[in-house]
Amino acid sequence: MRVALIDDGVVPQVVPRLPARNDLCVLEDGTIRQRRQDEPVLTDHGTTSAQILHMYAPEAEICSLRIFSSPKLRASVGQLAAALEWCWREKIPLIHLSLGTTLSSDYELLCPILARLIRGNQMVVAAHSNRDAYTVPACLMGVLGVSADPQMSGYQYAVQDAAGPEQDAAVPEQVQITASSRHALTSPTGRVYETQVTNSYAAPVVTAAVHELLRKSPPLSLTVAEVYEKLAGRQVDISRSRPDFITEAIVYHPSAAPVCQEDLFFTVRAVAHTAAQWRQALREHPGIPTVLLPPATGEGMDAVLDWLHEKQCPGLLCTGPFPAKSGLPPVLLWEEGCRKSFPEYQFPADCASVAITPASQTALHLAKTLQRKFQADGYGCTVVSDLPAAYLYGAAYLYRDETGTPRISTWARHTQTDVWIFCTERKPDCDQSIQIKASGVLILGETETEISQELAKEEVDELYDFLLQS
Template sequence: MLIALIDDGIETSFVPSIRVKYDLSVGADGIVNQRAADDRILTDHGTTCARIIAKYAPKAEFCSLRIFQKQELRAACSQLLAAMQWCLAKQIPIVHMSLGSSQPSDFRAIRSIIARMLQQRQIIVAACSNSAAYSMPARLNGVLGVVADKELKDDEYTIMPNTLAGHNLILASSRHELALPTGGAYTTQVTNSYAAPAVTAAVHNILEQSGAFSLSVVQMYAKLSKNKHNMTFSRPDFVEDAVILNPCGYPVLRQHLFFNYLRECTDLSAIRQASELGRNIVYLAPQGQGTSELYEGALLKNNHVMQSLLYAGSLPKGMECMLDNGLVWSENCCTYGKHIPVNQSAEPPVVVNLYGQGLEAVDTLCQLRDLSVADGYQCRGICDYPHSYLYDLEFLPRGISPEAAFSYVSQVYRPDVIISNLQMSGRIAPVDQDSYSVLLGEAGSYESALLLKNVSCLKPG
């Protein structure tokens, strides 16, 4: 079975036993071509990854996509995106990346391609950053992110305890004995790059038995864990090219949606016709109006063609397993704060608390977040306004304290900046001497906030 290996290339003259079907190179212009004879591979990073995979999956066949052209193993994000897009278009069943990006400005484009790959049942294995920084694609929900465990050896791996809820990381051995060309052998170092290949080999061997594209990533995760663990999603990263079903006509900030949407349906007759539904659905469930079963019946009718579902609400019992591939997210998944001890962030981020109500405040939060990311800062937004997760914000549901959510975001993303907008009555954002407060509207509306330090006021218009 074919495995795409995005790295610095595979040197087949060094290891002729490795089968390489495609030997490609991605230029600085993002164009994918056959690797030229004079395009020398300068390190053994990609070759070592391929050797580890081949050791435990001897029937594997490789597609080598060379994006690293220098010994520093650095590439432009456009090269990574071009390689991933090639894998998407060619429908390569397994994609291996012992690499990633920690640049916030890269995340949106990477997530978009990964989502499309997951929807067509491609399995992506990626090494997490050795620095523990938040990186893509490994930390995306739906990607098999891998971390090295020095206690494991050979092809051993185990499911990481779910201490960071929704991030389904796998611990794997990175110590592999490989033959030297001069005779003898050596053991690879403990690093995430050489742990991920052990998982890729396991994925290959499972699909070799069941067939390419026979399993979704959720089903693959269950196989890897021997059905002891279920894959959970803290975020609906797999949503892309979606149809929005909005029977109640809830207002939506379309300019800030984290996903590409094809159209929005508000008419019941259109929603009830399965032929009108797309393969990827974002459903804004009616709240407390007693008619949701009409729309959910249409969803259930269409479940055989649906690839992903974002259920904007609390998913009713009986609908949890409505999709065979398991790419379902709802507000029930927002439990992250319950798993993180409070105040354990090593490097506290700058906190900006935005005081304001309604979609106007959410719009301002998104704009401030986007400006921070454009300036190169790792910035995350926290909001409790309904459906705010549609805008790539960390949603704070009832029952989760702001302190727990801030602690979670600090530990998972290690952001430079957190911007919060808490609108629910009685909720107060954590405040300290290093935090900043931004008042949206007239300052007189926020008498209690005026007692805070570092206060600014933004007026509409």
């Protein structure tokens, strides 16, 4: 079984089972070809990862995709995306990355590719950053993210429950697998040495364990939820603070309440209001997850439960709490209770910020429209809201605990943000430069200016230009 190893290349003389057809380079323009002899492997990072993998899974056929071409181990997100796309096209069942990115802008490019891999039962094992940073892909729901445990050695690993108040403090937020990174290897000169404690060399242990599970099953037959459960030896919650496995969806919407499709974080493939319409949409769009907008009762909920027990279920996002989680098979299921890892956060006092109050669907639409404009101009922009279902629109969820302390979704705490847009009931705890009230008042310092409550495109353009100059 082939295992793709995306790194800086592998020295063939050190790692067995690396035929020339599996020794590839990903160029800066995304082209993939065989690595030439005049393109040496410049560090031992990828080779060491391959050695560890081969030590614990000697039957693995390693396929090396070299994206790093300098000793600094730097590559463009486009090269990583091209490597992952190649793995998807080639139906590689297992993909190993002792690498990742902490740039929030890279998430938008990589998440759709990773979501396809996850839904296609192509396993992705990825090392978490060695810094306390939200790491893509390791922190995504549906990826087997790994961090090193310095107390472990050899072929040891452990699976925690998803991030929450009871999680081991040594496990980074949103990564729930720890493994040994201390391995006794032999250098080409015959010297035996032990690898250092680093997440890069812990991830191959998990890749080896997943390889042993996959090779005993029919190709692409195990879901990532099933793999997590088999690794843990028990039922395990693999939820994250956002449903990263969804980039397109069938919307099952029994109540037919208004939804602004333009602002949703996913592409809508079909909308169904009855159980019969939903079943028809599933037949017409196989392999596409469902977003359930409650209430769904009686026959509608029975249909959802039956579907979750089917092997081909690609995932479900349920707005609101899901009524019957116990007894379900291992599936990709995200519901509001999954938003449980909310660290305390103090927004930078000098951050560029816009507040649109009070929170409403109209206010959130304006926030998303402004966000798209900021992002198109190259700014990192995050929308923060305390509306109950704001996550459907890609907003970071903000709430206050019983002491009034602000807490925010884990991923938003680590994003590199130039502009924060708040769509909340109360004024956020940072120095506001601009405040927009849904009543039709724009506040700049001590000055209030009347604006339209329902802004036309031209008015939004003018408002955006005004914000840039303020």
